[in-house]
Every structure is written in structure tokens, then in C-alpha cells.
Amino acid sequence: MRDRDATLVIGATGTTGRRVTAGLLAEGHRVKAAGRGATPVEGAQAVRFDWNDPSTWDAALDGADRAYLVPPIGSSDPAAVMLPFLRRARATGLRRAVLLSSSAIPEGGPAVGQVHRELPALVEQWAVLRPSWFMQNFTGDTPHARSIRESGAISTAAGDGRVGFVDAEDIAAVAVRALTDARSPDTDLVLTGPRALSYDEVAAIISQVTGRTVVHRHLTFEELRDRWAAEIPLEFATMLASMDRAIAAGAEDRTTDTVQRLTGRPPGTFRTFVEREVAPRG
Structure with a gap:
């Protein structure tokens, strides 16, 4: 096992995060399950993480080469904390990031749309999930x-x-593919x-x-x-x-073929x- 081969899942006990964590573990991937309470998740390494507390960032990033990013809940300006985190993550070796956004928020739009716009410049491989x-x-x-x-x-x-x-199950299944396939989508996915x-x-x-x-x-x-x-x-x-x-x-x-195309079902x-x-x- 390489020194840097873990996937950091932020919001690992949330609606999509817990499903992404389960999907990664089921495929044998090493997972760092991040949350403010460092809640234990069977099979994963629980780590404390708070978007608003930069002192928690380095420990969460240690050993991770990819990440699933759930924006801070209820924040009207997530870019204010997420962009500094992503710059720090790039410096520590994060190569791939999958960002959870929304079909209602375009690239460059309000809130997480600002993170969407900057993401391609901050990591080598990326995807932005925009679920309905x-x-x-x-x-x-x-x-x-x-x-x-x-x-x-x-x-x-x-x-x-x-x-x-x-279904959040389908969002998570797409996220797992975007995180682990040989090549990331490098686009946004509705x-x-x-x-x-x-x-x-x-x-x-x-x-x-x-x-x-x-x-x-x-x-x-x-x-x-x-x-x-x-x-x-x-x-x-x-x-x-x-x-x-x-x-x-x-x-x-609208409907899209994204789930079928990326997961095969x-x-x-x-x-x-x-x-x-x-x-x-x-």
C-alpha cells in the first residue's frame, strides 16, 4: 500500500457522504471519514474536520490523494473557506477532488458555484456533481x-x-466512479x-x-x-x-443519462x- 492512497470523505456521516464512504469501502479503498465529531465509521479512519477550523485540515489531508467535498452546511459563502482549504490540499498532494454542488447552481453562480469555477485550477483531476x-x-x-x-x-x-x-444512492454511486475510475470526468455532471x-x-x-x-x-x-x-x-x-x-x-x-453512463445501471x-x-x- 502506498503512503498516499486514501480518499478523504468530508461529511462522511451525511446523506451522500455516508453512502460514498460505504461504496468506497465495498470496493476495498482506504477511506478517511471526516466530520466535526470524528464519528467512528466501521472500516474507515475517522478524523475530525471542520471547514471553519483550519487547524483540523492537515490531519484530515494527511495521506489523502483524493477527496469528496461537501460544502459547509448553511453557508452563504462557502468559497471563503473551501478555496483556502483546496490550496492547502494541493500543496499537501491532493490530486483529485469531487465537489457536491446542485443542478440549480451553475459554474460561477452563487455560493458553491464560485468553488466550481476555481476547482479545475486547484487539482489535476476533478468533477462537480450537480444533482437535482x-x-x-x-x-x-x-x-x-x-x-x-x-x-x-x-x-x-x-x-x-x-x-x-x-436518489442519494445514485449520487453516491456516481461519486465513487468519479473518485476511483482511471480518469476523472473533468467536467460538471447534472x-x-x-x-x-x-x-x-x-x-x-x-x-x-x-x-x-x-x-x-x-x-x-x-x-x-x-x-x-x-x-x-x-x-x-x-x-x-x-x-x-x-x-x-x-x-x-429535465432528465440526464449521467447515472447510467457512469455507473452502468x-x-x-x-x-x-x-x-x-x-x-x-x-
Whole structure:
């Protein structure tokens, strides 16, 4: 085993990070599982990492030649910490990086779009994953999942707009290939499921699979913004509501062949996801 052959997974216990970690370990790769709590992950080396604490960076980077990068959660300016980290990583020998971004954020756009723009100059090999909205938004402790459980409703300002919802399992599978294949994609990759769905269709599928009636409540932009603003800063609430308005205008009504092309298998359907992760939870 070479001295530098580990993959650093930042956010290793998160929605995509834990799946990327599992996929790498299943293929026999050495993994440094990074997070603020250095949570133990069977088969991986747990390391403490905090984007906002540069004193944690060197230990996380030690022995790593590639990395899966999940931006700091809730940051409006992730480039402020991610770019200095990547410059440090290049100096310590990191050669390949796979960045998690979003289909809603183009290269050079706001937030992580700034990191996307700079990434090719900071590592030899790279990929930017730009998944559509996660199917996992409808399970766990997410706002949609809570509203489904509490009131049997999904509330959006997306109107009849459609979204190519993608399973985090498929995002992780693409990330593993981008991290470990002989050559990285060296491009950005928009990831979707096999079919774009409206929220009305999402509610209907959840109802059919779970046996519980779920409806889609159509809100205006202002209604959704104000609902979010009761919980989070107005600027962030406005941004989230604006994303729904973009969906209503057709911004996310697309599908791509990225998952099939990189993994050799088709992406999972929303119905299969609900059967696996929503229905068992009642």
C-alpha cells in the first residue's frame, strides 16, 4: 500500500457522504471519514474536520490523494473557506477532488458555484456533481417529511413544475466512479432520476405506496417565503422560495443519462425509493 492512497470523505456521516464512504469501502479503498465529531465509521479512519477550523485540515489531508467535498452546511459563502482549504490540499498532494454542488447552481453562480469555477485550477483531476432535488427530501427529519407526517401535505410554490428527483444512492454511486475510475470526468455532471415529476405526482405516488392520502398544497412565492422566514433569516427564506419559483418556470424539468453512463445501471425510480425508505416508516 502506498503512503498516499486514501480518499478523504468530508461529511462522511451525511446523506451522500455516508453512502460514498460505504461504496468506497465495498470496493476495498482506504477511506478517511471526516466530520466535526470524528464519528467512528466501521472500516474507515475517522478524523475530525471542520471547514471553519483550519487547524483540523492537515490531519484530515494527511495521506489523502483524493477527496469528496461537501460544502459547509448553511453557508452563504462557502468559497471563503473551501478555496483556502483546496490550496492547502494541493500543496499537501491532493490530486483529485469531487465537489457536491446542485443542478440549480451553475459554474460561477452563487455560493458553491464560485468553488466550481476555481476547482479545475486547484487539482489535476476533478468533477462537480450537480444533482437535482434529492428523493431523500421526503424522508427523515426534512421539512417535507415532517409535513407529510403531521398534516398529510407537501407545501411548495413550485406549481405544476417538474423535477428530476434523484436518489442519494445514485449520487453516491456516481461519486465513487468519479473518485476511483482511471480518469476523472473533468467536467460538471447534472444528475437526475429517470423521470421528471410534479409535486402533485410525488404526492400521488406517496399516497399509492403508503396507503395514506398525501396532497400537494400550492402556495404563492410570498406565502412560501413568509413560511420559511418564520424559521430562518429572510434572505435565505427568499432564496429557497425563489428555487420553487424557478421550478414552476421549468428550470428543473429535465432528465440526464449521467447515472447510467457512469455507473452502468439506470437511476432508481421515485416509486422504488418510496417503497424502500418512506413506506417502512409509516
